[in-house]
Amino acid sequence: MTGSAPRALEREATVDDIALIARAVAGDLAAYDELVGRYQRPALRVAAAIVGPGGAEDATQDAFVRAFHALARFDPAKPFRPWLMTIVANTARNQRRTARRWERSRTTAARMHPVDEAAGPEALAVQRSEDEELLAALARLPRVQRRVLACRYLMDLTEEETATVLGIPRGTVKSRSARGLARLEKSLTRETHHAPGR
Amino acid sequence: MHQDADVSDIELRLCRLGVNLRSELATRDVRPAVVDALRAQRAARRAGSPRRAGRVAAAIAFGVVVMAPAAWAVERLVFDGGAVTVQRGPGPGATTSAVGRLDLGEPVTVARARALPGFLQPRVSWLEASPTAWLDPAVPEQLSLSYPAGGALPEVDGTGLGLVVQTFVGDGREVIRKYLANDTSSERVQIAGADAVFLHGGDHTLFYLRSDGQYVSVPGRLVGNALILRHGPLTVRIEAQLPLPRLIELATSLSGPRPARPGVHLAATLSFVDSGTRSNDSGRRAGGGPG
Numbered sequence: 001m002t003g004s005a006p007r008a009l010e011r012e013a014t015v016d017d018i019a020l021i022a023r024a025v026a027g028d029l030a031a032y033d034e035l036v037g038r039y040q041r042p043a044l045r046v047a048a049a050i051v052g053p054g055g056a057e058d059a060t061q062d063a064f065v066r067a068f069h070a071l072a073r074f075d076p077a078k079p080f081r082p083w084l085m086t087i088v089a090n091t092a093r094n095q096r097r098t099a100r101r102w103e104r105s106r107t108t109a110a111r112m113h114p115v116d117e118a119a120g121p122e123a124l125a126v127q128r129s130e131d132e133e134l135l136a137a138l139a140r141l142p143r144v145q146r147r148v149l150a151c152r153y154l155m156d157l158t159e160e161e162t163a164t165v166l167g168i169p170r171g172t173v174k175s176r177s178a179r180g181l182a183r184l185e186k187s188l189t190r191e192t193h194h195a196p197g198r
Numbered sequence: 199m200h201q202d203a204d205v206s207d208i209e210l211r212l213c214r215l216g217v218n219l220r221s222e223l224a225t226r227d228v229r230p231a232v233v234d235a236l237r238a239q240r241a242a243r244r245a246g247s248p249r250r251a252g253r254v255a256a257a258i259a260f261g262v263v264v265m266a267p268a269a270w271a272v273e274r275l276v277f278d279g280g281a282v283t284v285q286r287g288p289g290p291g292a293t294t295s296a297v298g299r300l301d302l303g304e305p306v307t308v309a310r311a312r313a314l315p316g317f318l319q320p321r322v323s324w325l326e327a328s329p330t331a332w333l334d335p336a337v338p339e340q341l342s343l344s345y346p347a348g349g350a351l352p353e354v355d356g357t358g359l360g361l362v363v364q365t366f367v368g369d370g371r372e373v374i375r376k377y378l379a380n381d382t383s384s385e386r387v388q389i390a391g392a393d394a395v396f397l398h399g400g401d402h403t404l405f406y407l408r409s410d411g412q413y414v415s416v417p418g419r420l421v422g423n424a425l426i427l428r429h430g431p432l433t434v435r436i437e438a439q440l441p442l443p444r445l446i447e448l449a450t451s452l453s454g455p456r457p458a459r460p461g462v463h464l465a466a467t468l469s470f471v472d473s474g475t476r477s478n479d480s481g482r483r484a485g486g487g488p489g
Contacts, residue, residue: 029233036229044223053219057226064232065239131215153212154219185208 018076025072032071036064039081043088046165049150049157050092052139063091082164089165137187145180148173302342302362303334312455316341316365316432319455320448324350325361339367352439354420361438362420363448367431387425387442389449394427396442425449 017038023031043063048056067087074083138146151162152173163170205213311317311331316339319329329343343363347353351360385396420437425445427434429452436448 029236032236033229033233036232040226040228041224044226044228045220048219048223053223056223057228057231061228061231061235064228065235068232068236130211131218134211134215149212153209154216156216156220181206181208184212185206188208 017080021071021074021076021080024068032068039084040064042081042085045155045157046085046088046151047092049155049165050089050147051095052135052150055092055095059092059095060088062095063088066091085165086167089167133188137184140187141180141183145176145183148176149180149184152177301334302332302344302364303337303340304332306331306333308343311341311343314341316367317455318363318365318429318432318434318452319343320361320363320436321451321453322447325448327351329363341365350444354422354437354439357420359420361436361440361448363452364435364437365429366433366435385442387446389427389446392428394425394449396423396425396445398423398442 017035020031020035024035040060043060044056047059047063051059063084067084070087074080138149141149147166148162151157151165152159157165159170159173162173166173168176308329308331311333314333318341325345326349327346329345332342332344334340334342341364344359345351345361345363347358347360353360385398387394387396420439422437422439423442423445425436425442425448427436427449434449434452436445438445438448440448
């Protein structure tokens, strides 16, 4: 993970946030729209880490709707972002057919690689194929390991953030990460050996 | 993770995939769907349960207070068209000493403060010292008067101060409509027939709605007791280590720069503030009809 990436999951609710929250609690949807705009990016990441990129949008939308109804219970003395991310994580966890959603993420892999004249169609095809293969391998992992790897590597969350989002101790993040990586590597190696023409 | 020298191939692949995924996610915008869903829910509620919708509207109109699940007590005082949130507890960044948190702005002469629309001064016989007036250029609708400790004013938390009176020009409508509390350290009180809230035993932060529709947060300046009241178009906060009866006495004695007749205080004061606009001129028009 790069050190320059903004993380601060524990960032305090700013005065602006609280003002928007207060307006949203009073029923101002424009204020909530602005709040969603501020936090949708990390929310999408958290959702994607749990349900996969394919289902991230649905989960995030649901989570923001739930969060709106829960806003009145938000304690302004505490940071807003972790509160919101917990709702996103819970909503995403409650979505069914998670593994299927992860498999649907192959379509996301295609969307990730728009036509790039400079790279050339062959290089793009290889890259897309590798990404699809990796996503498929992730989808086959046990759910708990997949979520940790997705949080840590795909969504660039720190160990601490991952622990908060998934509701597990940091030590568990480490151990699941190590086991998941080993299993993923084994899975990909096996696939490579079995793949025709490789 | 990228910084580790011994990053495995699989980690690098995951990180590269992550970069692509994140950039793809960044192109998504859930805002329209979220707002549409909330509008639809609102419309369905209105259509399906008019009585409930009526109750919700009434709750908004008359004020809403929501209980905080944690040890922090949260009170929301909703005014007409706006909200004042009183947040209890030490708050983020709170220090044990109040000195570092006073931050009342810059001292100005009391004469200058008198010319401002938010000027209110308590006039009780036991308040012996003269106040120091403070104005924060960044938040010109806030005006503070501080009084040194001594006599009837106990010092608050080693600050040397015994009383701070702050006025905030709000949206200028009516009084606090409703007050609800979820802990025993706050009380609803009536001052000249208007609702007010007495907070004691902890720090707090006040949020109020400005006339331009923006919310402004104001942390507690002293760790003591606080009385927050609606006063014409203003929100007033009185902080001191004083019991409630004394704070009420201070509140009812508040008057503008020129109390023309003795005994005319709360009802007639602040009527000079003209719909949230400020000018030196308007500040001198005391004695008009109630705001």
